[in-house]
Amino acid sequence: xxxxxxxxxGLNKEQLRCVYHVDGPLLVLxxxxxxxxxxxxxxxxxxxxxxxxxxxILAVTxxxxxxxxxxxxxQSMSSMNVFIATFHALCSAVLRESIHHLxxxxxxxxxxxxxxxxxxxxxxxxxxxxxxxQIIKSLASDISNAKNALKLPSDIISSSNDKADENAALLYxxxxxxxxxxxxCNALDFDDLLLYTSLLFKSHPxxxxxxxxxxxxxxxxxxxxxxxxxxxxxxxxxxxSKNVFAVGDPDQSIYSWRGANIENILHFEDDFPGAExxxxxxxxxxxxxxxxxxxxxxxxxxxxxxKKLWSSKESSEKIHVEIFNDDRxxxxxxxxxxxxxxxxxxxxxxxxxxxxxxxxxRIYEDALLxxxxxxxxxxxxxxxxxxxxxxxxxxxxxxxxxxxxxxFERIINTPKRGFGPKAIEKLQKGASETQQPFIQFLxxxxxxxxxxxxxxxxxxxxxxFLQARDDTIExxxxxxxxxxxxxxxxxxxxxYLSVDKDTYEDRKSxxxxxxxxxxxxxxxxGSTDLAQFLEEISLRSAHDTxxxxxxxxxxxxxxxxxxxxxxxxxxxxxxxxxxxxxxxxHSEQELEEERRLCYVGMTRAKNSLYMCASKYRxxxxxxxxxxxxxxxYEIPEEYIESSAPRxxxxxxVVGSRVQHKSFGSGTVLKSYESxxxxxxxxxxxxxxxxxxxxxxxxxxxxx
Numbered sequence: 001x002x003x004x005x006x007x008x009x010g011l012n013k014e015q016l017r018c019v020y021h022v023d024g025p026l027l028v029l030x031x032x033x034x035x036x037x038x039x040x041x042x043x044x045x046x047x048x049x050x051x052x053x054x055x056x057i058l059a060v061t062x063x064x065x066x067x068x069x070x071x072x073x074x075q076s077m078s079s080m081n082v083f084i085a086t087f088h089a090l091c092s093a094v095l096r097e098s099i100h101h102l103x104x105x106x107x108x109x110x111x112x113x114x115x116x117x118x119x120x121x122x123x124x125x126x127x128x129x130x131x132x133x134q135i136i137k138s139l140a141s142d143i144s145n146a147k148n149a150l151k152l153p154s155d156i157i158s159s160s161n162d163k164a165d166e167n168a169a170l171l172y173x174x175x176x177x178x179x180x181x182x183x184x185c186n187a188l189d190f191d192d193l194l195l196y197t198s199l200l201f202k203s204h205p206x207x208x209x210x211x212x213x214x215x216x217x218x219x220x221x222x223x224x225x226x227x228x229x230x231x232x233x234x235x236x237x238x239x240x241s242k243n244v245f246a247v248g249d250p251d252q253s254i255y256s257w258r259g260a261n262i263e264n265i266l267h268f269e270d271d272f273p274g275a276e277x278x279x280x281x282x283x284x285x286x287x288x289x290x291x292x293x294x295x296x297x298x299x300x301x302x303x304x305x306x307k308k309l310w311s312s313k314e315s316s317e318k319i320h321v322e323i324f325n326d327d328r329x330x331x332x333x334x335x336x337x338x339x340x341x342x343x344x345x346x347x348x349x350x351x352x353x354x355x356x357x358x359x360x361x362r363i364y365e366d367a368l369l370x371x372x373x374x375x376x377x378x379x380x381x382x383x384x385x386x387x388x389x390x391x392x393x394x395x396x397x398x399x400x401x402x403x404x405x406x407x408f409e410r411i412i413n414t415p416k417r418g419f420g421p422k423a424i425e426k427l428q429k430g431a432s433e434t435q436q437p438f439i440q441f442l443x444x445x446x447x448x449x450x451x452x453x454x455x456x457x458x459x460x461x462x463x464x465f466l467q468a469r470d471d472t473i474e475x476x477x478x479x480x481x482x483x484x485x486x487x488x489x490x491x492x493x494x495x496y497l498s499v500d501k502d503t504y505e506d507r508k509s510x511x512x513x514x515x516x517x518x519x520x521x522x523x524x525x526g527s528t529d530l531a532q533f534l535e536e537i538s539l540r541s542a543h544d545t546x547x548x549x550x551x552x553x554x555x556x557x558x559x560x561x562x563x564x565x566x567x568x569x570x571x572x573x574x575x576x577x578x579x580x581x582x583x584x585x586h587s588e589q590e591l592e593e594e595r596r597l598c599y600v601g602m603t604r605a606k607n608s609l610y611m612c613a614s615k616y617r618x619x620x621x622x623x624x625x626x627x628x629x630x631x632x633y634e635i636p637e638e639y640i641e642s643s644a645p646r647x648x649x650x651x652x653v654v655g656s657r658v659q660h661k662s663f664g665s666g667t668v669l670k671s672y673e674s675x676x677x678x679x680x681x682x683x684x685x686x687x688x689x690x691x692x693x694x695x696x697x698x699x700x701x702x703x
């Protein structure tokens with residue numbers, strides 16, 4: 001088969017339009033599952049077949065995995081080498097040739113994150129600032145964000161409303177010092193690769209012209225995910241030839257929190273006048289029912305190009321929308337469904353659970369562990385292995401035992417208390433010489449500081465530590481979640497987490513979920529035995545979950561789902577303030593991104609999609625009334641097989657006050673599914689009688 005025939009093989013007419021487009025800008029709106037990688041690589045092969053030299057073609061994507069896959073496909077079809085790289089690899093190649101224009105030498109070093117943190121510590125020391133690990137990480141994040149927004153140190157001060165602003169002043173001085181030290185070392189960090197390439201092109205038009213002429217055809221994958229510096233590089237590189245081939249989907253733009261700007265793809269026609277736009281709407285992954293439902297959700301957004309995914313893959317199976325009484329019932333239903341499917345010879349690899357935040361994984365991990373079903377947390381860490389969970393458990397362990405040196409060493413400097421290895425070694429020696437348990441020896445030091453010579457601030461820190469321990473121990477006979485709350489407060493752990501503002505919300509959610517776990521455990525076990533609680537968690541965290549070589553259920557956040565596909569997908573926790581997330585409540589832009597996230601999750605499913613919510617969810621150790629997500633109500637009834645309440649009874653749960661046209665006002669005692677649909681047991685005020693009412697007929701109004 002000739003290359004021309006091979007190029008035509010298996011492509012639909014819209015894909016062929018993209019492949020055979022030659023001159024000028026083209027935006028390919030590639031819907032989920034529409035074969036965009038095949039289009040990009042086949043277009044490259046077509047350019048080669050036309051006689052375009054391989055060294056004049058540049059293809060840029062976001063991950064090494066995607067770049068390698070594209071390179072392999074092109075080489076297998078054409079046997080030619082084309083420069084296909086990530087943005088960072090592209091910029092590294094440019095700077096290896098031309099960074100001397102910026103007074104670096106071309107043998108510059110590239111510092112990784114650990115190198116960068118070490119440099120930042122030196123800067124803080126020299127500038128006389130106090131710091132701990134969290135402050136350093138927070139500054140590293142701020143500097144990275146500034147570079148990706150094309151901001152130099154001088155821009156930090158000029159963008160501040162008040163030059164005396166403490167945070168801006170700190171960032172300015174540290175950022176300036178950090179860049180100076182990198183220059184002294186002839187080194188760049190990862191963000192500098194993009195920043196300096198952009199600065200090079202802007203300050204040296206002759207250098208830019210050389211690269212513009214070198215790469216006459218530029219292809220960009222995942223264009224909707226580009227940030228400010230990547231956008232700058234693309235527009236400069238293609239300003240001469242105008243031959244930019246951008247592939248992306250604004251409906252799948254879900255990474256604004258890491259700098260991606262959806263406006264880049266939405267304004268493509270403004271940036272590249274005369275651009276042609278091709279929509280790839282045929283989906284090769286999902287059933288038409290799933291696509292129709294996803295289309296109905298995403299069309300509520302205004303920041304998008306109009307398109308509708310379609311598929312030739314028909315199925316009689318509708319989307320399962322399930323509303324449960326509580327999150328435990330939700331988890332049990334999902335795991336039972338998976339277990340049954342597995343018993344019918346379906347592979348565990350066919351199943352995925354999608355949730356909005358990492359903290360939600362805990363209840364599903366527990367349910368999977370109970371049934372000995374192997375699982376993997378993708379793109380994240382298993383709940384009980386997360387740093388903040390281990391920290392809090394060590395706070396409890398050090399209160400429970402006088403011997404737990406490992407727990408002490410983990411948390412003595414969280415927050416920072418000035419105890420390095422030498423100080424801890426002195427304490428160990430003192431405990432050994434006095435033949436006391438390690439923690440008991442710390443109490444002995446209160447009355448006899450001569451037993452171990454420390455600095456005065458270390459004695460003060462130990463006193464504060466022991467007082468926090470004593471305060472926590474006083475709560476041991478009460479509910480475990482209250483003990484945890486006391487430990488968090490007494491040891492000032494949440495203050496410690498709050499320093500790193502980039503990770504605080506996620507870590508706080510995980511700690512809150514541990515509180516819920518403790519309250520749930522007490523309710524189920526009927527016990528306030530802290531040692532027993534910690535033992536169970538230790539056994540669970542040591543459970544031998546699956547590795548990549550064994551079939552396993554996959555668990556991941558919706559943000560990690562992009563580019564993946566599964567036979568059966570469960571989207572869980574579809575409740576207001578959870579998904580869409582509460583932080584998006586007052587921003588139309590953020591709400592639209594939440595809807596895009598829902599769309600991405602729905603379009604990962606090939607054959608079966610379950611969308612689940614609970615009426616009650618244990619949060620912060622107490623039950624919270626939840627309301628079904630607006631996204632569920634945006635799916636037309638015709639695509640749903642559901643026990644979910646629809647518009648009439650939205651928000652009515654156990655405890656709700658309701659009004660009935662004949663019986664008057666009352667209180668909902670019970671909510672459940674009957675043979676006629678959702679039913680409520682309601683006690684009415686006038687005579688105290690309890691009546692069973694079918695929701696779709698009773699037309700109750702919440703009061």
